[in-house]
Amino acid sequence: MEVRDRIIEEATRLFFKYGIRSVTMDDIAAGIGISKRTVYENFKDKTELVYTCMRDLMQKQDKINQEVMTNSANVIEALLTSMKYGIKAINMISPLFFHDLKKYYPAIWKPLHEENQKKNYNQIYTQLRKGINEGLFRKEIHVDIVSKLFYEQINLISDEAVFPHDEYVFADLFKSLMINFIRGISTRKGIDLVDEMLR
Template identity: 90%
Template sequence: MEVRDRIIEEATRLFFKFGIRSVTMDDIAVGIGISKRTVYENFKDKTELVYTCMRVLMQKQEQKNQEVMSRSGNVIEILLTSMREGIKAINSISPLFFHDLKKYYPEIWKPLHEENQKKNYNQIYTQLRKGINEGLFRKEIHVDIVSKLFYEQINLISDETIFPHDEYMFADVFQSMMINFIRGISTRKGIDLVDEMLA
């Protein structure tokens, strides 16, 4: 693995564990046994490093999504597998990571969040159409509205004014939202499949 990749990997690990603000370039250098100067030879500053880490994370997430879609037999399997993967990810990331990203790096968070929003909307729209064709989702649902509602509910989960981190487990809120959402738009056949997969 190249030095640059090792820096990205270690920075991401530390950011996930401690949040972004408290992690220094020194901490990252020490973590992989290189000099701070080497870190700065690869990244001009911490902002560039944070941006690169986010870009790499998004690429990995996209690859994982494609893998889940290619090995799943139907849309409900795709959504429940994505839910389980999402819970695993949530449990491995400190809430400070997203807090710091939004508060101290809005110039990174905002455009990447908007880009992700478009991508996720398109993906959920496609999955809803697929689910209707498979007879798993009700054909009378308004696909455009339901896609937007789904994405907005995902955003709502990370809203600390509604779900404070000291009162709610992020993973529990995410799971409740996903299961209720999928069951709510499913046909009888779809609901039976959800119950079977969750049993």
């Protein structure tokens, strides 16, 4: 693995564990046994490193999503598998990570968040259409409205004013949202499949 990739990997690990603000370039350098100078030879400052880590995360997530969709027998299996991956990822990330990203790096957070939302909307739209064709989702659902409602609910469970991190576990919120969402739009056949896969 090249030094640049090792820096990205270590920075991401530390950001996930401790949040972004408290992690220094010294911490990242020490974590992989290189000099701080080497870190700065690869990244001009912490802001560039944070941006690169976020881009890397998004690319990896896109790859996982594509693999899940390709390897799943049907849309419900794909969504529930994505949910399990999502919960696993959430449990690895400190709430401080997203807090720091939004508060101290809004110029990075806002455009990447908007880009990700658009991409995710397109993915869920495609999955809903596929689920209707498979007879697993109700054919009368308004795909555009339901797609937007789903991602607005994702934003809602991320809102600390509504669901404070010290009172709610985000993984539990995400699981509740996903299961209720999928069951709510499913046909009887789809609901039976959800229940079978969750046993």
